[in-house]
Structures are given as C-alpha cells and as structure tokens.
Amino acid sequence: MIKPYTNKAWYLVLPVFALVAFSAIIPLMTVVNYSIQDIFDANTRYFVGTEWYREILNDTRLHDSLVRQFIFSGSVLLIEIPLGILVALMMPARGPGSVVCLLVLALPLLVPLNVVGTIWQIFGRADIGLFGWALNSLGINYNYAANPMDAWFTVLLMDVWHWTSLVALLCYSGLRAIPDAYYQAARIDRASNWAVFRFIQLPKLKNVLLIGVLLRFMDSFMIYTEPFVLTGGGPGNSTTFLSQTLTKMAVGQFDIGPAGAFSIIYFLIILLVSWLFYTAMTHNDGK
Amino acid sequence: MNWMAWTTPSALFFTGIGCILFAMTCWELKSPCVARKGFLPITTTRGDRLFIGLLSSAFIHLGFIGMTELSIWLPFSVAVVWLFIVMKWG
Numbered sequence: 001m002i003k004p005y006t007n008k009a010w011y012l013v014l015p016v017f018a019l020v021a022f023s024a025i026i027p028l029m030t031v032v033n034y035s036i037q038d039i040f041d042a043n044t045r046y047f048v049g050t051e052w053y054r055e056i057l058n059d060t061r062l063h064d065s066l067v068r069q070f071i072f073s074g075s076v077l078l079i080e081i082p083l084g085i086l087v088a089l090m091m092p093a094r095g096p097g098s099v100v101c102l103l104v105l106a107l108p109l110l111v112p113l114n115v116v117g118t119i120w121q122i123f124g125r126a127d128i129g130l131f132g133w134a135l136n137s138l139g140i141n142y143n144y145a146a147n148p149m150d151a152w153f154t155v156l157l158m159d160v161w162h163w164t165s166l167v168a169l170l171c172y173s174g175l176r177a178i179p180d181a182y183y184q185a186a187r188i189d190r191a192s193n194w195a196v197f198r199f200i201q202l203p204k205l206k207n208v209l210l211i212g213v214l215l216r217f218m219d220s221f222m223i224y225t226e227p228f229v230l231t232g233g234g235p236g237n238s239t240t241f242l243s244q245t246l247t248k249m250a251v252g253q254f255d256i257g258p259a260g261a262f263s264i265i266y267f268l269i270i271l272l273v274s275w276l277f278y279t280a281m282t283h284n285d286g287k
Numbered sequence: 288m289n290w291m292a293w294t295t296p297s298a299l300f301f302t303g304i305g306c307i308l309f310a311m312t313c314w315e316l317k318s319p320c321v322a323r324k325g326f327l328p329i330t331t332t333r334g335d336r337l338f339i340g341l342l343s344s345a346f347i348h349l350g351f352i353g354m355t356e357l358s359i360w361l362p363f364s365v366a367v368v369w370l371f372i373v374m375k376w377g
Contacts, residue, residue, distance in 0.1 A: 029297075032300070033291055033292040036296065036297060037292060042289075050352050053349065265349065272342060272346070275338075275342070283330065
C-alpha cells in the first residue's frame with residue numbers, strides 16, 4: 001500500500017515557531033527599528049536612516065574588535081575540534097573507566113560562565129594563583145593583567161578548558177554509534193590506525209562535528225562573560241571582543257541606535273559564517 | 288506596538304519580507320521545486336536561492352553604506368537585480 005504523502009506534519013512546528021517568534025524574531029525586528037532611529041526616550045525618537053550603519057561600518061574600534069573576534073574564534077576552533085576528537089578517541093569505550101571519563105569531562109560544562117572567569121582569574125594570578133605562581137617560579141614572566149600576549153593565552157586556555165569537553169562528548173557519542181562491522185572489515189583489510197580514523201571514524205563523525213563546529217563557532221563569536229570577568233577586555237583593549245564593545249555601547253553609553261546597527265551587522269556576520277560552515281560540511285551529502 | 292519603535296521604512300521592509308515568504312509558500316504548494324545546480328557552486332532549492340540572495344543583498348547594502356556616500360536606492364536596485372539573477376540562474 002502506498003502511504004499518502006502530505007505536508008501536514010509542518011503544523012507540528014507551529015508551537016516552536018510561536019515561541020521563537022516571541023523570543024527571537026520580534027526582538028530582532030525591534031532591534032532593526034532601533035537601528036534606524038535616534039532614540040532619546042520612549043516618546044522622543046527621530047528617523048535617521050542609514051546614518052548609524054555608516055558610523056559603525058567606519059568605526060576603527062569596531063574593526064579592531066572584529067579582527068580580534070575572528071582570530072579568537074578561529075583559534076578556538078583550530079584547537080578545540082582536533083583536541084576534542086583526540087580526547088574522544090583515547091577514551092575507553094566501555095567499563096568503569098568510561099564512566100569516570102564522562103563524569104570528568106562533563107564537569108567543566110556544569111560550571112557557570114562567570115565562575116569559570118573567576119576561577120581562571122584567581123588561578124592565573126602570580127601571587128596567590130597556582131598557575132600564575134608556578135609559571136613565574138619556572139622563570140617565565142607571566143602576568144595576564146599587564147601583558148596582552150599572556151591575556152590572550154589565558155583567555156584561550158580558559159575557553160579550551162571549558163569547552164573542549166563538549167566537542168569530546170559529542171565525538172564520543174558519534175564514535176560509539178559506529179557499528180563493529182566497520183572495524184571488522186577494516187581489520188580484514190589490515191587497515192592501519194590512521195586509515196581507520198581517516199576512512200571510517202572521521203566520515204562517521206561528520207554530523208556530530210558539524211554540530212560541534214557550529215556550536216563552538218557561534219558560542220565563541222558571542223563570548224562575553226568569561227573574558228569580561230577574567231581581563232575586563234584588557235590590558236588596554238587587547239582582549240575586548242565584539243560583544244563587549246557592543247555592551248559598552250548599548251548599556252554603558254546607552255546609544256541604542258548605533259548599538260542596534262552594530263547588532264544587525266554582528267548578526268549578519270554570524271549568519272553568514274554559520275551558513276558557510278553548514279553548507280561546506282553538508283553540500284556533498286546528496287552525491 | 289509603540290515599544291517596538293516602528294517606523295514606516297522598517298514596517299515596509301518587514302511587510303516585504305513577509306510577502307516574499309508568503310508568495311514562496313504559495314509557489315511551493317502550487318509547483319514543488321526540485322533542487323538543481325546553476326552558476327552557484329552548490330545544488331540549491333528555490334528557498335536556498337532566496338536565502339542566499341537576501342543574505343548577499345544585506346551585505347551589498349552594507350558595502351555601499353560603508354564605502355560610499357551614494358543613495359540607498361542604488362544598492363537596493365543592485366540587490367533586486369542580483370536577487371533576480373540568483374533566483375533565476377543560481
């Protein structure tokens with residue numbers, strides 16, 4: 001019997017659509033409205049057209065944070081994705097060891113963002129922090145509050161500590177989903193470990209890696225709390241990322257119009273890069 | 288609606304987007320589309336091409352606003368032509 005085919009299942013998406021409309025679409029539309037007006041208070045606002053966009057697009061402070069943001073997100077992906085795969089490959093597949101590994105890996109994910117910042121702020125201090133003190137005792141001049149390179153290193157290390165687990169857990173679940181038959185076939189062919197990884201595990205991990213890359217990209221591109229607590233954007237502006245610049249503008253100076261324009265540009269960049277990642281990783285699926 | 292700080296241009300913009308989405312839905316119901324390959328390097332459906340066209344249009348506008356002092360209608364016309372090209376041959 002041929003099953004009737006309809007599109008009625010789409011109605012099931014309606015509740016989600018309503019929720020997303022309230023939590024994302026309507027606020028986003030409001031931001032668009034803000035971005036083309038000069039707002040003084042609830043009743044006094046003037047239409048300014050594209051003025052804020054022009055100002056934002058030519059603001060060197062924002063160019064600098066955008067460049068820093070891309071370097072940061074790029075480094076995060078380059079470190080965390082391979083490291084996460086490596087950790088997942090080294091984890092025991094079954095037995096009590098795997099449970100312990102999973103628990104340990106899940107721990108950093110449970111720590112609230114501002115607590116992560118505080119942990120690393122104290123951990124990295126040269127006088128009372130174990131990490132900073134140890135480095136300085138080894139003769140390495142390390143001070144994340146004064147040296148931009150040290151600040152960058154600490155922010156990156158903190159992010160790697162916090163989020164590599166996520167990639168590792170995703171990859172671990174992906175690895176466990178590969179049927180044993182593949183490995184048996186590989187053994188019959190006397191495939192090397194590298195060949196097993198390259199032609200069995202990596203292709204099978206593609207879907208979880210796609211989620212991992214997207215989540216880590218979006219999350220690191222929006223990072224705010226951790227560097228804010230750890231370095232406050234300093235020394236100077238060396239670890240001021242986009243969201244921190246935006247917050248300063250919107251909440252600190254209360255420039256709703258420029259901040260709105262900035263948010264829209266920010267949103268468009270995230271949308272573009274996420275779409276590029278998604279397309280690059282899925283466009284061969286149909287072939 | 289005052290809290291959303293509506294202006295006529297932004298209302299027109301969102302109405303336009305809404306109309307496009309509605310028209311695309313009707314079109315899809317009337318004649319479901321088949322994914323195909325045009326001049327873009329990937330296989331796309333009609334909706335994909337609309338998304339690509341709209342997103343690139345946004346960047347066309349930003350480019351014109353950021354780099355030139357020209358009227359907003361110029362990038363708008365470029366974007367409309369570009370959207371048409373992507374939808375037809377993309």
